[in-house]
Amino acid sequence: MKDILIIGGGLGGLITSICLADKGYNVLVIEKKEYPFHKVCGxxxxxxxKPFLQSIGLNLADLCPSEISRLKVTSPLGAEVNMQLDLGGFGLSRYTLDRALYELAKSKGVSFLLKGQVEDVNFEGDSFNIKxxxxxxxxxxxVVGSFGKRSNLDRQLNRKFFFKRSPYIGVKYHIRTExxxxxxxxxxxxxxYCGISKIEDNKYCLCYLSSRNNLxxxxxxDEMEKEVLFRNRHLKYIFENSDFLYKKPEVINEIxxxxxxxxxxxxxxxxxxxGMISPLCGNGMAMAIHSAxxxxxxxxxxxxxxxLDRQLLEAQYSSKWNELFSTRLFVGRQIQKLFGQDLMTELxxxxxxxAKPVSRQLIKMTHGKPF
Ligand SMILES: Cc1cc2nc3c(=O)[nH]c(=O)nc-3n(C[C@H](O)[C@H](O)[C@H](O)COP(=O)(O)OP(=O)(O)OC[C@H]3O[C@@H](n4cnc5c(N)ncnc54)[C@H](O)[C@@H]3O)c2cc1C
Incomplete structure (x- = not known):
């Protein structure tokens, strides 16, 4: 009988495991892949x-992330907005970040079962049985479910969103470019929309969200990129003037x-x-880390x-989660609706x-504060 079993060793699962191992609990993480591996993510x-990662003992400087302080958003018809990012961010591949957190978790005594896919979770009496x-x-x-945006377990748990088809697909490359x-x-x-920003080792992450219909x-x-993405001149330039470092892109669907x-x-x-925020306007990774x-x-x-019995734990976590993230998710969904169609995106x-102050306020509303 483990104290805590965590299903899925992405950011949410790894951070939860590290924090609980720091408190002396015995923690098992079951992850279906083997580190390091690539993920579709901007x-x-x-x-x-940053303050929180430092507090758990992750020395980011060792991983050589890029420092990012400016944002540019463009439309296919040519409009653009350029802004300073008040809080800013850093660029680091999931390959490197998740591997560093995995090593940190192991050093703190977390047990891992890799290449293990959880198929079934049952609550019996006052504990869980995991198959x-x-x-x-x-x-x-x-048991902590940190198995990401969509997993076989969502079906097994009969979660409503799983049975509603989603039009979004995600594609990611690492490139070298100017x-x-x-x-x-x-x-x-x-x-x-397609994001580009620098990560470690002089590489850039080029990652986009498109629709099943476009594909x-x-x-x-390849054809979708030429016929749809290239209509934005910035993307045409990037795709035609970069070295692509994977043989083929990482692709996911049903986001x-x-x-x-x-x-x-x-x-x-x-x-x-x-809960997942649209990558156009929010930081899913920061939310995963904060929720953990x-x-x-x-x-x-x-x-x-x-x-703080089980019932109260569940109620307090739900309420804290909503307090911290539900406005962000709501605003994110509304902003996402403004983009997609050429004319609407342009306007x-x-x-x-x-209206830069409004833009700045929208960025604030979809992001958190240092924690
Ligand atoms: C196109 C796109 C671009 C994005 N860009 C950004 C960005 O630039 N910045 C940002 O902050 N966020 C971005 N995000 C969001 C970000 O990637 C996620 O919010 C973040 O990865 C969430 O972490 P997580 O730990 O919840 O899930 P994940 O990192 O997805 O981890 C879940 C893990 O669970 C494992 N798993 C699943 N099912 C099982 C099972 N049954 N048994 C065992 N293991 C299982 C998976 O293998 C996986 O490793 C983007 C998302 C998309 C789709």
Whole structure:
């Protein structure tokens, strides 16, 4: 019987494991892949996480991230807005960041079961029984679901969003190119947008969100890029003047921004499993890290204070999660609606350019504060 079993070793799962191991609990993380590995993600991380990452012992400077302080947003018809980012962020690949957190977690005594896919979770009596694809079983007092935006377990847990099809697909490359070190650019195209910013080792992350229809209409990723993305001149230039470092891109589909719940069937969700913000206007990674922090704090109180029983733990976590993130998610969904169609994107960007204080306020509303 483990104290805590964590399903999914992305940012949410790794941070939760580190915080709980620091408090002396025995923690098992089950991750279906093996570190290090690439993930579809824009790899721009808000500086709001820096004090916290330092507090758990991650020395970011060792990983050589880029420092990013400016934002550019463009439309396919030519409008653009350029802004200083008040808080700013850094660029670091998930390959490097997740591996560093995995090493840190191991050094703090967290156990890992890699290449293990959880197939079934059941709450019986006052503990959990977890079944893996290979037939093995595990038991734990608390289970954290940090299995990302969409997992086989969402179906097993009968979560509503899973059964609603989502039109979004995500594609990511690492490239070498000529591009300012301190800039993150978001270049819009029909039904999607593509971000570019520097990461470690003089590389750049080029990552976009597009739609299933764009892909269906053009048959394959290459054609979709030429026919849809290249209509934004900035993207055409980047794609035609860069070295692409993977043989093929990382691709995911069915990315859903629907509402989810932070607790269900006594499972405590963190990161994207609890709710995902549109990458156009928010920082999912900072949210995953912050939700892991508040969840691990409450779990460790639950283990020492009988007054915070399971029911109260679940209620307090849900309420804290909503307090911290639900406005961000709501604003993020509304902003996302302004983009996608050429004319609407053009008008939105012109407006954001002429009303910089409003733009600054929108950025604030979709981001957090240092924690
Ligand atoms: C196109 C795109 C661009 C983005 N760009 C940015 C950005 O620039 N900045 C930003 O802050 N955020 C960005 N995000 C969001 C960010 O990637 C996520 O918010 C973040 O990865 C959430 O971390 P997580 O730990 O919740 O999930 P993940 O990092 O996805 O980790 C979940 C883990 O669970 C594992 N898993 C799943 N199911 C099982 C199972 N059954 N058993 C065992 N393991 C399992 C997976 O293998 C995975 O490693 C972007 C997202 C997309 C789609």
């Amino acid at each position: 790899e721009y991380i808000s500086n709001e996480v 893996l694809q290979d037939g093995s079983e595990h038991y734990a007092r608390i 591009f300012p070190d301190d800039l993150i650019a978001l270049h819009n195209f029909k039904d999607g 269906k209409d053009h048959g394959n990723i 859903s921004f629907e509402k989810k719940e932070a607790v269900s069937n006594h499972l405590l969700f963190c990161g994207d499993a609890a 922090k508040i969840l691990s704090e409450l779990i460790s109180i639950h283990f020492v204070k009988s007054s 939105s960007i012109r407006f954001l350019n002429s």
